Amino acid sequence: MTDYKSRRTRLERQIGRLERLLVARRAISNRYAWSRLALFVGGILVALAGFYFVSGWLGWPLLVGTFIIFNVVARYHRRLDHSIARLNGWLGLKRLQLARLNLDWSALPDPQVPTLPDHPFEIDLDISGPRSVHRLLDTATSREASLRLRDWLTQTHPDLVATTRRQELVKELVPLALFREKLWLQATLNSSDLKTGVRWEGQRLLDWLRRHTTSLNLTPTLVALSVLAALNIGLFVLNRFGMVPPLWIATFVVYVIVYNVKGRDTDDLFYEAYNLRDGLARLRPVFGYLETYRYGANRRLKELLAPLLNKAARPSRQLRGLEWVVIGITIQRNYPLWLVLNALVPWRFYFCREILKRKADLEKQLPGWLEVWFELESLNSLANFGWLNKGYTFPSLALAEDKLTIFRADQLGHPMIPAEEKVRNSFSMEKMGEMTIITGSNMAGKSSFLKAVGVNLCLAYAGGPVDAEHLSAGLFRLFGCIKVSDSLTDGFSYFYAEVRRLKALLDAVRDPDPRPVFFLIDEIFRGTNNRERLTGSRSYLQALAGSRCVGLVSTHDLELIHLAELNPLIHNYHFREEVEGDQLRFDYKLRQGPSPTTNALVIMRLAGLPVPPQVGQPGTPKEG
Numbered sequence: 001m002t003d004y005k006s007r008r009t010r011l012e013r014q015i016g017r018l019e020r021l022l023v024a025r026r027a028i029s030n031r032y033a034w035s036r037l038a039l040f041v042g043g044i045l046v047a048l049a050g051f052y053f054v055s056g057w058l059g060w061p062l063l064v065g066t067f068i069i070f071n072v073v074a075r076y077h078r079r080l081d082h083s084i085a086r087l088n089g090w091l092g093l094k095r096l097q098l099a100r101l102n103l104d105w106s107a108l109p110d111p112q113v114p115t116l117p118d119h120p121f122e123i124d125l126d127i128s129g130p131r132s133v134h135r136l137l138d139t140a141t142s143r144e145a146s147l148r149l150r151d152w153l154t155q156t157h158p159d160l161v162a163t164t165r166r167q168e169l170v171k172e173l174v175p176l177a178l179f180r181e182k183l184w185l186q187a188t189l190n191s192s193d194l195k196t197g198v199r200w201e202g203q204r205l206l207d208w209l210r211r212h213t214t215s216l217n218l219t220p221t222l223v224a225l226s227v228l229a230a231l232n233i234g235l236f237v238l239n240r241f242g243m244v245p246p247l248w249i250a251t252f253v254v255y256v257i258v259y260n261v262k263g264r265d266t267d268d269l270f271y272e273a274y275n276l277r278d279g280l281a282r283l284r285p286v287f288g289y290l291e292t293y294r295y296g297a298n299r300r301l302k303e304l305l306a307p308l309l310n311k312a313a314r315p316s317r318q319l320r321g322l323e324w325v326v327i328g329i330t331i332q333r334n335y336p337l338w339l340v341l342n343a344l345v346p347w348r349f350y351f352c353r354e355i356l357k358r359k360a361d362l363e364k365q366l367p368g369w370l371e372v373w374f375e376l377e378s379l380n381s382l383a384n385f386g387w388l389n390k391g392y393t394f395p396s397l398a399l400a401e402d403k404l405t406i407f408r409a410d411q412l413g414h415p416m417i418p419a420e421e422k423v424r425n426s427f428s429m430e431k432m433g434e435m436t437i438i439t440g441s442n443m444a445g446k447s448s449f450l451k452a453v454g455v456n457l458c459l460a461y462a463g464g465p466v467d468a469e470h471l472s473a474g475l476f477r478l479f480g481c482i483k484v485s486d487s488l489t490d491g492f493s494y495f496y497a498e499v500r501r502l503k504a505l506l507d508a509v510r511d512p513d514p515r516p517v518f519f520l521i522d523e524i525f526r527g528t529n530n531r532e533r534l535t536g537s538r539s540y541l542q543a544l545a546g547s548r549c550v551g552l553v554s555t556h557d558l559e560l561i562h563l564a565e566l567n568p569l570i571h572n573y574h575f576r577e578e579v580e581g582d583q584l585r586f587d588y589k590l591r592q593g594p595s596p597t598t599n600a601l602v603i604m605r606l607a608g609l610p611v612p613p614q615v616g617q618p619g620t621p622k623e624g
Helices: 003-054 056-102 133-137 143-153 160-173 177-189 202-210 219-240 248-275 277-292 299-304 315-333 335-344 347-388 446-462 494-510 530-544 558-566 600-606
Strands: 396-398 407-412 425-429 435-440 470-474 477-481 517-522 549-554 570-575 577-580 583-586
Touching: 003 056, 056 177, 056 347, 133 143, 133 347, 133 446, 143 202, 143 347, 143 446, 160 299, 160 347, 160 396, 160 446, 177 277, 177 347, 202 347, 219 248, 219 335, 219 347, 248 347, 277 315, 277 347, 299 347, 315 335, 315 347, 335 347, 407 446, 425 446, 435 446, 435 530, 435 558, 446 470, 446 477, 446 517, 446 549, 477 494, 494 517, 494 530, 530 549, 530 558, 558 570
Parallel strands: 396 470, 435 549, 435 570, 477 517, 517 549
Antiparallel strands: 407 425, 407 470, 577 583
């Protein structure tokens, strides 16, 4: 059984087991619900009967007993519902894993990361978007971690030290599947975002911390209101005993006026705290899990999480204190209770002052904690990708000046081609300035191979595993010209858009950046006529060959293969096909040399379009 089938079978079995457990526990939960209803109604009726037919000495014990038993049953019911919620979380996670393995795009969360404008390869290589590498990899529960993963995949100036550091961390994380899954569960179980699919934004919490920290001083108001509250209670008690007239009414009116006038200063703080309950509910269990996990020999992971592992100042403990303060503020949801509490004491002002105090302390530490969590979530996305695809390997990277590390890939594949359909190819480039021209028939695999090379370089520079048995490469600035499109808004035709793109590539090659360019061009100058396309393509490719760059060019212009005769740095490769009856068969294998056949007219003939006699027959040889 292949690694893919083994992993898929394992996930399917886990999903089946979780579904059966959920059915059983939901049935038990329903029985609990009916039992609670019967207990409540029956207990009340029995207690009333005791009051009515006997006396209070029997009715009260029955009522209290009913209340106690009801709460005990309710407590066990809540535990059961919590376990059901956890099982639902596990089931959702396993289904997402299976969807990623099967490339089931409809079952993956919708992409929420914007595409970078005018990026040199993001759109060309499908790094982001509806069917993209980023969407396939992204397991982050926070928006910042999702954006960070996108930035790693789309970096235009890869750094060897940073990439190597990420790669070593990902290697440690790949086998820690249970650690990653439990962390994901902790981050989503207490969050409403799991239902909506919207990722949590840590920046909202940071923005809230930076507001109102020093500009609002509630201590004088709190002291004044506390004195008035004490007077209110004291005068009310004395009045009830007939010792003083109802002076408490006057002090209470003053209390209400001061409360309402000064309360306006806390409105923003109050409502922001109310809206951030979900963020605090998410962070505390996440940090609590990371604080108590035993990292063993995973030294790099422990170093990454060092800011969270200080036992004297654990983040979860500090967040729990802030969470209790926020709960104290949000009691306003129970308006009658809120009204009574604030009529007796300045409840709102006490908790608002307390939250300001805790915010000042948290503002210094939370950015560092969140930075660690965002980094870990992004690394987990790469590690999960490696865990799902057991046959993937980690690349060897070095500076591009090293002759041995220009580019070499053994059994290279594209991670977004289904495993059952994937055909792997080996390919290498050994000298700076080399160019490979790839010819072949329509649908033979030229564009997919270009994307496979580019996507795997993106994965390598991000620090993740690649779809190859072995890959070694230097550090390049990637540049793609594969998915060029016209723009009606800007008034650009397709051809002009392509010209602008190729000019940007030439400028990048001539830029004195220490990193050379690795370019990928699909069907150069396809937007113009044959004669001018051929002339322009020859001139452009000759300008690139021998420059501080390497790259691949796919084309249908078979005349371009003769450039290899003029420049030893230009090489020809091709994909081929076979015609069997009325069917075209592709093996998607990359071969050296130019393409010996074409198939455009064959496809036209097979589709029933008119072609000249003796043209469009199987195995039509190339011209020239």
